[in-house]
Amino acid sequence: MSAAQQTTAPARRILIVDDDADLLQLLSMRLRSAGLEVDTANSAEAAINSLDISRPHLVITDMRMQGMDGMALFEHIHKTIPTLPVIMLTAHGTIPDAVDATQRGLFGYLTKPFDSKVLLDQVAKALQISCAAAQPGKANDWRASIITQSPMMEDVLTKAKLVAEGDASVLICGESGTGKELLAHAIHDASPRAQRPFVAINCAAIPEQLLESELFGHVKGAFTGAVRDHKGLFQSAMGGTVFLDEIGDMPLVLQGKLLRVLQEKQVTPVGATQSVPLDVRIISATHRNLSAEIAAGNFREDIYYRLNVVELAIPPLSRRREDIPLLAKHFLAVLAEKYNRKTNGFSAEAMETLISAPWPGNVRQLLNVVERSVVLSTTPLISSVLVQQTIHKEEEMLMSLEEAKSRFERDYLIRILKITEGNVTQAAKLSKRNRTEFYKLLQKHQLSPSLIRQSQDLPT
Known part of the structure; x- marks a missing residue:
């Protein structure tokens, strides 16, 4: 250019x-x-x-x-x-x-x-x-990692640019995989704090007993294993931005301590007697409905209002399908280079499949599907068959535990009936269930032993 x-x-x-x-x-x-x-x-x-x-x-x-x-x-x-x-x-x-x-x-x-x-x-x-958020050149670098042509996302980004200019706490809501951390980083990059650290922590990924030390730091000897002073997340981000991902999973006890930090703008490391003044901007994110969590007693209302001065809601990928071709082509170009593949596009049918898929895992799932397709493709154009197979594999990984149990149970019943050629007495015995219980399982999954017997009689 x-x-x-x-x-x-x-x-x-x-x-x-x-x-x-x-x-x-x-x-x-x-x-x-x-x-x-x-x-x-x-x-x-x-x-x-x-x-x-x-x-x-x-x-x-x-x-x-x-x-x-x-x-x-x-x-x-x-x-x-x-x-x-x-x-x-x-x-x-x-x-x-x-x-x-x-x-x-x-x-x-x-x-x-x-x-x-x-x-x-x-x-x-x-x-x-x-047009303040759509200037050319370096003025637009803050949002360079967010690829979109969706009016809904453009509205979110316009709000993000406006809120970035101040220091108000921001709560980013959205389903898993929508890109909440990317948006948080974009707000940081558009803010006066851009040259200072952006420090992220996933509140759901760190054990409860370690989370307080990770957030607030500790002094030497504060607990077993504390062999030296540790600054912690908030002090490490001094002058910059703290991103608290999955804030809805933070334990209640720690929520109270975080509230004091936000109110007093100072932090006391575990085992310390003196507080340290803080100068950080807080951005938090969650996939949970925090209003429902407050009603259930799992989240404190006072800290909710401290964190949610401005709320930005990222729409799921299923509500911004115009972004799917743009994102898929971008991921393809990056991944083809990463894996040294000559794959350079999707067939028309493959792209239609991508656009019409439900995407419960959002942009993260789309990335996984494109990566798997690039790795497995043997032609310059990725086929619709490969995309469908890959999406099916992803959906299996994303299903709930109950769905996974139900699918396993049904597959198990079919296999054991095939082994016994549809003999329910033998199948029940092998599965260590009585006949009545076994019949209930068959009814639950709408399976008929006679169909299994008929399939066994078919010529091969």
Whole structure:
């Protein structure tokens, strides 16, 4: 990429919504003449469909339209993409409604007929805010590791850029495998603390008896095995960011100690008598519903409000399928180089399989599927058969313990019936179960001994 390409600002894209074809054309001409990209929709319903596919930097909508009106469209946008600015075009009679909407988040309104200069001034101000997180070059490096073209993820990233500028505690919610630590690191990289340490700890992966020492440190002799002073996570991150992953798995006793650290902004290592002042930013993450955990008595409400000053929710991969081809191609390129393979793409059917898969393990599962496919592929294009087999293997690994037990039990019953040629008495004896119990198991799995006997009689 040339220096010129690097410094060229990305096009600002505006969606105009109006059921008046003449006004739609006039607005489009004025904005395009100002060097802006313009998409149009002749109804609020069409605008919502457009927003589901791609996100503009600004929406300009008329208030009075047939069907869903501009105010309802604004309410929909404000609820689903709250960082997307909306400018309303309104007649004099609806000015009070527009003023009321500005108090609820509408960026601004213009009365018709409007002056072109006033329009462009409003547009420029709105774009200055909405495009803050989409600057070229180094200004965008903070989010380089997050690969997305999803409007939902773009909204999360816009919020992340805004929150990164301050020091408020952030709680990142999302299913396992969605990339919560990547987002936490991106917030750190976009913050004034970017040159200081980013220290992550998985609260679910460290034994409870060691977690306090890992977080807060200890002094020599504090307990058996403490042969020297240990700073701990918080002191190691001084001036930077502490990322507490799976905070919902932190033991209750330790939650109380963490609360004191957050309130007093100082930490006392295990076995120490003196506290150490702290200067860290806290980002935490969980796949659990913490409100439900609080209700169940597993999580403290007071620490929840300390950690959840700003909440960012990462949508699961199944709700942002437009990212799947982008992520799959990226993983393929990285992994083909890692394993020195000449695999360079997916067949059309393979990509369709990837896009339509359920992905309960989210981006992490997609990465595993692509890696396995790259390793096993013997052709330049990965086939749909290989992708399907790989996804099936991943799903087996991701199933719950109960599902795994049920599948094993069913397979076991089939095998033992085949061995005994459908003889239930012998099968029950071999499995060390009485006949009644064995029949109940067969009914549970909807298995019939007669079908096993018939299969044994079939010619081979």
